[in-house]
Amino acid sequence: MLSLTIKEVSLALREGKISPIELCRKCLKRIKKTQHLNAYITVTEELALKQAEEAESRLLQGVYQGSPKGILDGIPFAVKDNFCTENIRTTCASRMLKDYLPPYNATVVQKLLDQGAVLVGKTNMDEFAMGSGSTDGVFGPVRNPWSYAAPYREQSGGADDDCDWVITGGSSGGSCAAVTSLTSFLALGSDTGGSTRNPGALCGAVALKPTYGLLSRHGLIPLVNSMDVPGIVTRSTSDAAIVLEVLQGRDLKDSTTVQSPTSHAGFSEDFDVHNLCVGIPKEYHAPGLSQETLAHWSRLADLLEGAGARVREVSLPHTQHSIVCYHVLCCAEVASNMARFDGLEYGHRSTEDSSTDAMYAASRHEGFNAVVRGRILSGNFFLLQQNYERYFLKAQQVRRLIAEDFEHVFSAGVDVLLTPSTLSDAASYSNFILEDNRTRSTQEDVFTQSANLAGLPAVSVPTALSSRGLPIGLQLIGPAFQDGMLLSVAHWIEQRVGFPSISNYEVPNK
CATH class of the missing domain: 3.90.1300.10 (Amidase signature (AS) domain)
Structure with a gap:
């Protein structure tokens, strides 16, 4: 049941x-x-x-x-x-x-x-x-x-x-x-x-x-x-x-x-996928993509083509900048959103009472883990007056270019994009924690975050079990x-x- x-x-x-x-x-x-x-x-x-x-x-x-x-x-x-x-x-x-x-x-x-x-x-x-x-x-x-x-x-x-x-x-x-x-x-x-x-x-x-x-x-x-x-x-x-x-x-x-x-x-x-136009972004052949995921990606593209879909390579040239763009914008908005957690109205409050500023600092240090604190610090750096145009404004401009790449592809007759969802199947916990969170997130979000930057719908579908007996998913945008x-x-x-x-x-x- x-x-x-x-x-x-x-x-x-x-x-x-x-x-x-x-x-x-x-x-x-x-x-x-x-x-x-x-x-x-x-x-x-x-x-x-x-x-x-x-x-x-x-x-x-x-x-x-x-x-x-x-x-x-x-x-x-x-x-x-x-x-x-x-x-x-x-x-x-x-x-x-x-x-x-x-x-x-x-x-x-x-x-x-x-x-x-x-x-x-x-x-x-x-x-x-x-x-x-x-x-x-x-x-x-x-x-x-x-x-x-x-x-x-x-x-x-x-x-x-x-x-x-x-x-x-x-x-x-x-x-x-x-x-x-x-x-x-x-x-x-x-x-x-x-x-x-x-x-x-x-x-x-x-x-x-x-x-x-x-x-x-x-x-x-x-x-x-x-x-x-x-x-x-x-x-x-x-x-x-x-x-x-x-x-x-x-x-x-x-x-x-x-x-x-x-x-x-x-x-x-x-x-009916007959005459559906499926785009394969060439930029998604990213470093670190496993041969097994690549093989399933190619197999599914062949399956669609064999059923009458038109499968062709497309280009999203600004994809190479999307991870950096996403990191800047993400940290900037995180810094803004996390400012509400100050230990006063709700959330954890430290016992530190030497001053209000000390209570703020202690509450946030105790309440947030190192990953959250790191993104807050990075975001505040990007939003400093002397850095705003160099980082935040530039990232917004690149975001517009990334969205326009998708618009150009879809306006040229492509109905849907087929890409990997992740670089490989799931990592063991012991291997995963060897790298810092920022490095891991950069690697794992390489195929997914550009759809968020452009505001587009995307779905991951499980397609096969790997040789290790673990799921492999592919993404449609x-x-x-x-x-x-x-x-x-x-x-x-x-x-x-x-x-x-x-x-x-x-x-x-x-």
């Missing part, structure tokens, strides 16, 4: 083949069984069972009461711990917010609740979403469920020590681990430079970064306001399309949102507000690559 799609389990609930309470208990039991993954910071067991009881009452009566309910009624879901949840601890995996209880729900969370979805917990992450491994949070690293599945265990000799498990990617690693390990049917992540697609690729989940402005950011604790997008993590593209339909649309609490577009085709399970078309192409790919569910393999207790 836990491995079914949202559409399948929703039908089963309505036909009475399983009850929402039974389904909720199965997920909660699964969370306990897989707690070695450290995917959750907070498990909302009591609330989840209450919501499941309400969903069961509605389904038994056959009449919806109160707010309108939909296809997600009774479906368990999880939320990354940087989305506000009313009276439920929201920590951003940081000591700074370890006891913070928001007084409201993020808009995307509220929309799921309004559909009758059942919240089972808040998922683990890199502190304040600054990282690409989900290893830097104050609650400890997240483990990739595939570390304990048969393919990887057989290739690694069946070892079960702490140095053997592999990372989820980040920063939405907890959300992707939750969906992959079958503890929730969908999860919300956040995507600023690839933070949903990166772990989606490494965990074998479908991870959608919608067009900027299509989903509300209200209640998402900000990292980089001009790039942050709520991400959708599911086990299938059709599930992602269902969730997107629920979450998209204008929000008066977020001035950057737009009305759901009606001028483009929506998601289709019968999409499309024109703005063509999210439905993008998911349709992704669905076509999904149906033909036959990526195996982790439910085919045992995920034992640690």
Whole structure:
């Protein structure tokens, strides 16, 4: 039951083949069984069972009461711990917010609740979403469920020590681990430079970064306001399309949102790729790209071409500058956003009381980890009056050029871009932590962050298991507000690559 799609389990609930309470208990039991993954910071067991009881009452009566309910009624879901949840601890995996209880729900969370979805917990992450491994949070690293599945265990000799498990990617690693390990049917992540697609690729989940402005950011604790997008993590593209339909649309609490577009085709399970024009960016043959990922990239391009799609090489010349551009803009906005955490109104407050300035400094030093402090310092440096034009303004100008590269490619007849999602499959934890966070993020975001700079939709789709028995994902990038078309192409790919569910393999207790 836990491995079914949202559409399948929703039908089963309505036909009475399983009850929402039974389904909720199965997920909660699964969370306990897989707690070695450290995917959750907070498990909302009591609330989840209450919501499941309400969903069961509605389904038994056959009449919806109160707010309108939909296809997600009774479906368990999880939320990354940087989305506000009313009276439920929201920590951003940081000591700074370890006891913070928001007084409201993020808009995307509220929309799921309004559909009758059942919240089972808040998922683990890199502190304040600054990282690409989900290893830097104050609650400890997240483990990739595939570390304990048969393919990887057989290739690694069946070892079960702490140095053997592999990372989820980040920063939405907890959300992707939750969906992959079958503890929730969908999860919300956040995507600023690839933070949903990166772990989606490494965990074998479908991870959608919608067009900027299509989903509300209200209640998402900000990292980089001009790039942050709520991400959708599911086990299938059709599930992602269902969730997107629920979450998209204008929000008066977020001035950057737009009305759901009606001028483009929506998601289709019968999409025909014949005559679809697929672009292969030559700049994405990046240093460090594994031969195995390259081979799967080429294989999928051949598969599309064999089905009648037109596949051609394209150029995004300013891609070479995107990592530096992203780093400058990210740090600058981080410095601005993190200024609100001063130890006064909310968040951690130091016991230092010699002066107000000393209390500020001590609270921020104690509340933030080294990664967050480093980005704040870098951002403040870039924003100094004498540095503003040299760094921040120049980065904004380069960002415009990067966006124009995409515009030129799509206006020339390309419908969708096919690229890798990550350089390789998941790294072992012991190897991953050898490098500093900035180096790791630069390497891991090389294929994903340019879509955030340009505000375009992008989705990572699992396509194969590597020779190590770990997922490899490929990415599709499309024109703005063509999210439905993008998911349709992704669905076509999904149906033909036959990526195996982790439910085919045992995920034992640690």
